[in-house]
Amino acid sequence: MGSTRVTAAANGAAYNASHHIDVYVNVNYGTKEAAPMNLLEQQLHYPLGDTLPAAGTALEVAPGVRWIRMSLPFALDHINLWLLRDELDGPDGKVQGWTVVDCCITRDEAKAQWEQIFATQLEGLPILRIIVTHMHPDHIGLAHWLCERWNAPLWISSTDYHTALIASQSTTGFGGEDTARFFASHGLADPESLDKIRGRTRYYPGMVPDVPRRFHRLMDGQTVRIGGQAWRCISGYGHAPEHMALSCEALKVLISGDMVLPRISTNVAVYDGEPEADSLKLFLDSIDKFRHLDADTLTLPSHGKPFRGLHTRIDQLHDHHRERLAEVLQACTEKPGSAADMLPVLFKRPLDLHQTTFAMGESVAHLHALWFANLLQRTLEADGVYRFSARPA
Numbered sequence: 001m002g003s004t005r006v007t008a009a010a011n012g013a014a015y016n017a018s019h020h021i022d023v024y025v026n027v028n029y030g031t032k033e034a035a036p037m038n039l040l041e042q043q044l045h046y047p048l049g050d051t052l053p054a055a056g057t058a059l060e061v062a063p064g065v066r067w068i069r070m071s072l073p074f075a076l077d078h079i080n081l082w083l084l085r086d087e088l089d090g091p092d093g094k095v096q097g098w099t100v101v102d103c104c105i106t107r108d109e110a111k112a113q114w115e116q117i118f119a120t121q122l123e124g125l126p127i128l129r130i131i132v133t134h135m136h137p138d139h140i141g142l143a144h145w146l147c148e149r150w151n152a153p154l155w156i157s158s159t160d161y162h163t164a165l166i167a168s169q170s171t172t173g174f175g176g177e178d179t180a181r182f183f184a185s186h187g188l189a190d191p192e193s194l195d196k197i198r199g200r201t202r203y204y205p206g207m208v209p210d211v212p213r214r215f216h217r218l219m220d221g222q223t224v225r226i227g228g229q230a231w232r233c234i235s236g237y238g239h240a241p242e243h244m245a246l247s248c249e250a251l252k253v254l255i256s257g258d259m260v261l262p263r264i265s266t267n268v269a270v271y272d273g274e275p276e277a278d279s280l281k282l283f284l285d286s287i288d289k290f291r292h293l294d295a296d297t298l299t300l301p302s303h304g305k306p307f308r309g310l311h312t313r314i315d316q317l318h319d320h321h322r323e324r325l326a327e328v329l330q331a332c333t334e335k336p337g338s339a340a341d342m343l344p345v346l347f348k349r350p351l352d353l354h355q356t357t358f359a360m361g362e363s364v365a366h367l368h369a370l371w372f373a374n375l376l377q378r379t380l381e382a383d384g385v386y387r388f389s390a391r392p393a
């Protein structure tokens with residue numbers, strides 16, 4: 001899309017400023033929906049305009065599909081959750097109720113918002129099932145509480161279930177000594193940043209203190225019947241271990257989770273637990289799986305507003321990363337560089353300590369994409385830092 005490339009470049013500053021680092025990074029992401037649309041968003045269509053569900057209410061966006069928006073105490077200040085009218089087989093015939101998609105983090109404010117939903121929005125019916133798109137804290141945090149309160153099962157991919165189970169019981173994975181060592185090996189030298197990462201040992205369990213003891217496994221291509229409609233699971237990689245989006249072709253609705261967001265780009269990073277991951281390739285390959293969906297599909301993202309223009313958005317995301325990759329390749333061709341050296345190339349504005357530590361994961365992901373594509377070579381230098389340089393011709 002030639003025209004997209006031009007506008008993307010013209011809009012580079014605004015686009016970069018909104019680069020998505022999920023809840024793990026508070027890169028200054030403009031979440032205020034009243035903020036003017038950026039140029040790329042103007043190519044999408046928001047059928048509800050600026051309408052948002054009021055706090056504690058659910059807004060119908062498609063037949064039997066309702067939108068709940070809960071606040072988050074981060075720069076990324078909200079998450080969208082979905083309430084789907086459902087009926088399941090019970091011992092005495094059909095049981096009417098609701099399936100919930102995603103949960104918010106564990107904190108009192110979120111529980112209070114859920115209580116308000118239970119009291120006023122469920123039409124007196126129970127929650128029958130909790131589906132979680134992936135293991136990040138804003139999505140799975142309250143699953144244990146919802147499942148217990150409603151005696152309802154958790155449906156999730158096996159990979160994300162087990163990763164969440166381990167992360168909720170451990171002090172590593174999203175902080176701590178191993179993470180600090182990993183980023184140091186990618187050139188992060190600032191002692192204050194490294195100390196901050198070392199000290200972050202309760203990050204995940206702080207928001208996900210527990211996960212349910214058992215789960216129902218979701219797999220790619222599987223059909224889940226919800227309220228008489230067939231919803232198909234579409235797996236996605238590069239953002240979470242095994243993210244599940246849900247597509248209802250009859251309704252032309254896609255619950256995209258964090259895989260396709262309208263205003264910000266999905267966080268794609270490499271972490272110390274899988275230090276040689278090619279996350280960016282996995283992510284770009286994954287979003288192409290949504291291309292076969294109807295062009296008119298209403299996409300329900302976890303952050304931002306429901307939108308049409310799924311195919312345009314997929315093109316925009318490819319353009320965005322292609323441009324970032326070209327810049328990183330150029331920089332490493334001029335002079336061998338580490339992931340830390342690439343931060344000013346990828347994020348063209350000052351990053352605070354907190355942002356820097358997490359932007360590192362994104363930087364490694366871009367270098368790895370070029371390394372695995374054989375466009376860069378990697379060298380572990382005498383100072384213990386990986387540097388990437390152009391392959392000799």
Ligand SMILES: [Zn+2]
Binds near residue numbers: 022134240
């Ligand atoms: Zn996420």
